[in-house]
Amino acid sequence: MKIGYVYSPLFLKHSAAGHPEAPQRLEAITQVWQDTRLLDNLVAIEPTPATDKDILRVHSQKHLNTIEYANRRGGLQIDGDTYMNEFSRDAAYLAAGAAMNAVDAVMTGVVDASFSLARPPGHHATRDLAMGFCLVNNVAVAAQYAIDNYNLERVLVMDFDVHHGNGTQDIFYASPNVYYFSTHRYPFYPGSGHWRDIGAEQGRGYTFNVPMPHSVGNEQFARVFDDLLYPAMARYQPQLVLVSAGYDAHWADPLGALTLLDATGYAYMTRVLHNIAREFSQGRIAFILEGGYNFDALGWSSYATVQALLGKPVTDDPLGAPPREERDISELIEHLQGVHQLV
Ligand SMILES: [Zn+2]
Numbered sequence: 023m024k025i026g027y028v029y030s031p032l033f034l035k036h037s038a039a040g041h042p043e044a045p046q047r048l049e050a051i052t053q054v055w056q057d058t059r060l061l062d063n064l065v066a067i068e069p070t071p072a073t074d075k076d077i078l079r080v081h082s083q084k085h086l087n088t089i090e091y092a093n094r095r096g097g098l099q100i101d102g103d104t105y106m107n108e109f110s111r112d113a114a115y116l117a118a119g120a121a122m123n124a125v126d127a128v129m130t131g132v133v134d135a136s137f138s139l140a141r142p143p144g145h146h147a148t149r150d151l152a153m154g155f156c157l158v159n160n161v162a163v164a165a166q167y168a169i170d171n172y173n174l175e176r177v178l179v180m181d182f183d184v185h186h187g188n189g190t191q192d193i194f195y196a197s198p199n200v201y202y203f204s205t206h207r208y209p210f211y212p213g214s215g216h217w218r219d220i221g222a223e224q225g226r227g228y229t230f231n232v233p234m235p236h237s238v239g240n241e242q243f244a245r246v247f248d249d250l251l252y253p254a255m256a257r258y259q260p261q262l263v264l265v266s267a268g269y270d271a272h273w274a275d276p277l278g279a280l281t282l283l284d285a286t287g288y289a290y291m292t293r294v295l296h297n298i299a300r301e302f303s304q305g306r307i308a309f310i311l312e313g314g315y316n317f318d319a320l321g322w323s324s325y326a327t328v329q330a331l332l333g334k335p336v337t338d339d340p341l342g343a344p345p346r347e348e349r350d351i352s353e354l355i356e357h358l359q360g361v362h363q364l365v
Pocket of ligand 1: 183184268312314
């Protein structure tokens with residue numbers, strides 16, 4: 023099992039004082055991966071920046087103009103949570119390129135699986151709008167690139183970030199070529215992600231939202247993956263698995279809103295995703311980093327993800343097990359099985 027990771031120090035230069043979406047996030051990941059010697063077993067992939075043309079596959083010219091305008095001014099506060107400094111434009115283009123590089127690496131067989139360790143994150147960015155710490159929608163750029171460049175017709179984007187990926191959903195809402203499956207706290211930022219939203223027009227049935235109450239953890243997430251994601255993918259037969267890997271549903275995350283995953287939960291979810299990739303997608307799977315704001319939790323949960331891909335056991339979380347009992351979401355799961363006609 024050969025696993026590649028895409029990384030550049032340029033990703034550390036996008037920063038704003040006191041902001042949770044900070045360079046220390048990536049430093050924490052690389053630190054854990056180094057300390058555990060995980061990095062010794064991985065293939066380093068040098069990222070290449072996306073071009074305007076790549077980004078215009080899923081964003082409008084107006085959106086590029088906004089980013090260019092902010093860049094010319096040396097940075098700009100785009101909204102209450104979303105900032106750009108003098109390096110942000112280049113970091114965002116490189117982050118989108120890194121997601122494409124992660125796709126290339128698995129599509130060409132250079133590696134079996136890949137992980138793009140890039141920031142700024144992407145899943146809130148819509149066709150026209152930077153928001154929620156996100157400038158360019160990296161996973162969306164990568165998905166559309168895979169469709170265009172490798173003639174794919176069915177790409178899964180599974181998003182386990184605690185926030186709903188409104189940008190990714192919007193971009194592909196009317197498309198059957200991308201199946202967007204999201205687990206997220208609801209109601210919560212950014213407000214989207216209702217179970218009723220299942221896609222439109224040609225894309226109807228290809229958006230699957232699992233809106234979760236608080237106190238959902240490892241066991242219930244495992245049921246969502248086994249009883250909803252897996253059967254939905256057995257029907258869809260994705261040719262490539264992309265994962266919007268946000269780690270802010272960890273119990274210790276400051277933005278996680280009482281969601282109760284730990285590293286063992288992320289490992290389990292990874293195994294299901296990997297099984298889906300091996301059964302339907304010739305094993306092709308790429309992880310694209312999204313959120314995760316407790317640095318230790320982010321380091322160890324991303325480590326658990328790669329360990330699981332390598333087939334190694336993940337039996338505990340160095341931060342400890344979730345501090346509370348999780349709640350049962352059987353009713354929600356049964357309801358969603360009905361909505362998506364899985365039984
Ligand atoms: Zn998030």
